[in-house]
Amino acid sequence: MASILLVTLLLGIYPVLSGASLPESCSFNVSVPENAAPGTEVVDASCLSSLQKAKLPCVKTEGDPYGRFLLTKECALVVANPLDWSVRSEYTIKIRVGDRREVRSVSIQVTDVPGYPPVYNETCETPINPTESNIRYKCKVPKLGGPVRADRPQNPTQLVHVQSADVELIPQGCPVGKYGFLCDQDCICKNGARCHGFNGACKCQHGWQGVACDIPKPDIAATTTSSDSRAIYISANVTIQCRVYNIDVDTLSLRFPNASVITREGVKRLDIVFNAELHDNGPYTCQAIDKEGKVLSATIVLNVNCPPNRKGKLCDEACDCVQGTGCDRWTGCVCPPGFSARKTCDCNGGSCSHTDGKCACTAGWYGSDCRGPCPKGRYGWRCRRVCSCKNNATCHHVDGNCTCAPPWGGRDCDELRVTQAASLLEILVPLSSIILVVIVVLVVLYKTGCSGKKDDQEAEVLRELRRVEEDLAQSLQPGWLRRWEKKIRHLTPGDLIGQGKFGDVIQAQLRTPKGKIVVAAKTVRQEDAQSYRDFYREAAILVVVHEEKNHDVHKSNIVQLLGIITANEKYLLLEYCQKGDLLWVLHQFRCGEEDGQTAPDLLRRLLRYAVHVARALGELERLRIVHRDVAARNVLITVDDMAKLADFGLARDVYTADNYVSTSHKLLPLKWMTLESIETGEYTCQSDVWSFGVLLWEIATLGKDPCYGDKIHPNVPELAAILAQGIRLPRPPGCPEGLYGLMRACWRRNPAERPGPDALEKWLVAPYEIVEIETAL
Structure with a gap:
């Protein structure tokens, strides 16, 4: 009996033991x-x-x-x-x-695979053919005749002596479930999704997602912005979003860790923005109740970190970092290029400013820490000099000396040196053959690979834009990125004229077929997904504006786009506005003026700029584009004294960072924001009008910082409570009643009751009648 039990036990454990070996x-x-x-x-x-x-x-x-x-x-x-x-x-x-x-x-x-899934572009959409025919196009050929011969009957289908003919292609579309040029490929779209006739991309119905629109969206979802918990810290703005799909909502609420609840009726999305504190850590629960009383919920946990320059378990220790250097909660100072933890500059042989630690590089080097040699083809101080080396010679980044490749010699490597063993003919024949082959290969690569790469990049940008701004993505015409692309070698960098946390602005020269022109080049300095997304959003907006039918760049009040560079480094090339931004202009007028007093003549002069901005808002409204940050600091003044609206999201801290509340990847212009934008995080053309009212207030005060009572720097909940009570910015001293009435009209609680850009322009074009504006309201 014991032997039987032993055998049974061994048979039972053998599969387990054998399974350990894979x-x-x-x-x-x-x-x-x-x-x-x-x-x-x-x-x-x-x-x-x-x-x-x-x-x-x-x-x-x-x-x-x-x-x-x-x-x-x-x-x-x-x-x-x-x-x-x-x-x-x-x-x-x-x-x-x-x-x-x-x-x-x-x-x-x-x-993630770049360029996948394919982008559904409604601009290139074809009709659906209800028949089962696989003919994509119907060709319509005019009747063609020829001489009639008695010995041969005329055949109407036979073409006789044809030199040219006009053929009309009428797109018929593919049958349902098919796509491709010959309609021979099967669509994968499900649940009523529309299949694009060219690339088979799916346009999902509401409530569905995924490449084939076969993944249902969750009934309720809770998310936080920023999604990276390490970027959420004390005093930073955090957005908690509750969103429901596929259900008929009765109430939607958000429960905080302290058990307080915010509830909205009949909405499918609830965004709450607040300044984070350590006691805000914990679970946030979104709860939705549908019309039948069914309860759905989703929870997200918030982990708040220390604010900048603070460390320790309770964030009660100060980081001993110079010039506002970043501070990690546990490790302390995070030194930028050019600094070390001992507060010493390391500029690779260059000089270091004792005030801000910035490096002044020696010849041949550039970058924030002077460790980047000049790019290929440039040398000298600030890499401004162009190398003269030819025939694939190497140029030294410091002095520009050329290192020639055989058989070339001379100072610029442009002298062909022949040895006694080889004649000139013996060198030129194989050399010319090699050059010819290289030219052919380069042409093929340029025609195929380069354009394909640019198309893939454009598709990727469209996919990112479609996730956040569908209208903007649909307004872009195919090939927009390739049409505006400029070559980096045509740009000669100059002095730095603006620097922010996420981007820089430099004065540069752009070589064009008509000669060199001065431009303002905006570039991404912080390499992350959000910075690149803002770069392409600003580029896309300006392209849509400039490619609008009948758009006149000379009369437009939106800053002119001159080109885009995306190869290696990324630049937005804009017109250079010599007089600077409107806020700086207002501050110059304040010098010498008695505090709080605004001369009527000066006010009339400055209101011309407001008229220009109103026209710019009108352009954006017709294109269904929202600026999101209308303020004096984002209005540039040209040499012709024309105001132009600029800065659509790339480096909006370039001019000043004091007017923004910082988040991990965003800067929030809180005191220029409307109440609905603070509560829901959504921006509209009507919210731009609210910000325009604050811009009028800036003009009337000659550039003072907006202040609500004794709240100089209110946080998000404080400002939301102030605006909800109907409190608005006070009337500036010396400001006409009519002008202040126009500001109040822009700040109405109901967005539909605010004046549109055309009405704002109409009221402002007659400055002598500004006192009567109030009666028009």
């Missing part, structure tokens, strides 16, 4: 590109099943809520449905193999 090629941490086709194997059967003779099936137990993966009869894990990195990038799937005691856990990382 094939060497097995891995349960795998990565799959998001464009992997259905049927692609993720983990093979030999890895999942350690029982070679096991006939029991493999079963997924959890980790795949959308059915993206499938287990075959052979126990192999394969892709079953289209993946989408933007919807879900990680899966942890648990699989039961054989008996219930053996469970495998597979971690799958979905990788």
Whole structure:
């Protein structure tokens, strides 16, 4: 009896012991590109099943809520449905193999593929052909005739002596479920999604997401901005967003860790913006109740860190960092280029300013720490000199001396030197052949690879814009990025004229077919996704404005776009406004003026700038574009004394950072924001009108900082409470009643009651009648 029990025990533990040895090629941490086709194997059967003779099936137990993966009869894990990195990038799937005691856990990382999924561009949309015909285009050819011969009957389908003909192509579209030039490819779109006739991209119906629109959006979701918990710190603005899908909402509420609740009726989205404090740590619960009384909830946990220049468990220790250097809560100072933890400058041989620590580089070097040699083709102080080396010679970044490649010589490597063993003909023949081959290869690469790369980049930008601003993405005409692209070698950098946390502005010279022109070049200095997103948003807005039909750049009151550079470094090339920004102009007028007094003649002169800004807002409103930051600091004055609206989001702290409340990747112009923008985080043309009213207040005070009573720097909840009570900026001393009435009209609580840009321009074009504006309201 004992021997039988021993044999039974050994037979029972043998499968477990044998399962500990897996094939060497097995891995349960795998990565799959998001464009992997259905049927692609993720983990093979030999890895999942350690029982070679096991006939029991493999079963997924959890980790795949959308059915993206499938287990075959052979126990192999394969892709079953289209993946989408933007919807879900990680899966942890648990699989039961054989008996219930053996469970495998597979971690799958979905990788982002540039240019995928394809972008649905409504600008290039084709009609749907209700028939089953696969003909994409219908050709309409005019009737063509020829001489009639008696010995041959005329054939109307035969073309006789044709030299030219006009052919009209009438797009017929593809049948439902088909796409491609020949309509021979099958669409994957589901749940009523529209399939694009050219590239098969899906336009999802409300409540669906994913490449094939087969993943339902969650009934309720809770998110926070910034999504990176490390970037949320004390006094920073944090947005908690509650959003519901696919349900008829009765009430939507957000519960705070302290048990307080904010409730809204009949809305599907609730955004709450507040200044974070350490006591704000904890769970935030979004709760929705539908019309039938069903309750849905989602929770997100907030982790608030120390503010800048503070450290320690309670954030009660100061970082001993110079010039506002970043401070980590646990490690202390995070030194920028040019500094070390001992407060000494390291400028690679250059001089260091004792006041702000900025490096003045020696010849041949550039960058914030002077460790970047001049780019190829440039040398000398500030890399301003152009190398004269020819024939693929190497140019020294300090003195510009050329290192020639055989058989070239001379100072500029432009002298062909022939040895006694080789004649000139013997060198030139193979050299010319090589040059010809190189030219052909470069032309082919330029025509194919370069344009394809630019198209892929444009598609990626469109996909990012579509996620946040659908109207802007739809307004862009295909090929916009390629049409405005300039070459980096045509830009000669000059002096730095503006510097902010996220971007710089330099005065530069741009070489054009008509000669060199002075431009203001805005560039991304902080390499992160948000900075690049703001760069392309500003570029896209200016392209849409400038490509508008009948747009006249000489009469427009929006800053002129002159080009875009995206290769290696990124630049927005804008017209150079010599007189600077309006806020600086207002401050110059304040010098010598008695405090609080505004001369009527001076006010009439300055209101011309307000008229120009109103016209710019009118241009944006017609294109359904929102500026989001209308203020005197973002209005530039040209040499012709014309005001131009600028700064659509790239470096809005370039001119001043004192007027913004900082977040991890954003700067919030709080005192210029309307109440609905503070509460919901949404911006409209009507919210731009509110900001325009604050700009009028700046003009009337000659550039004073807006102040609500004794709250010089209110936080988000304080300002929201002030505006909700109907409190507005006070009437500036000496400001006419009519002008202040116009400001109050811009600050009305109901956005629909605020005047539009055309009405603002109409009221401001007659400065002598400004006292009567109040009666017009």
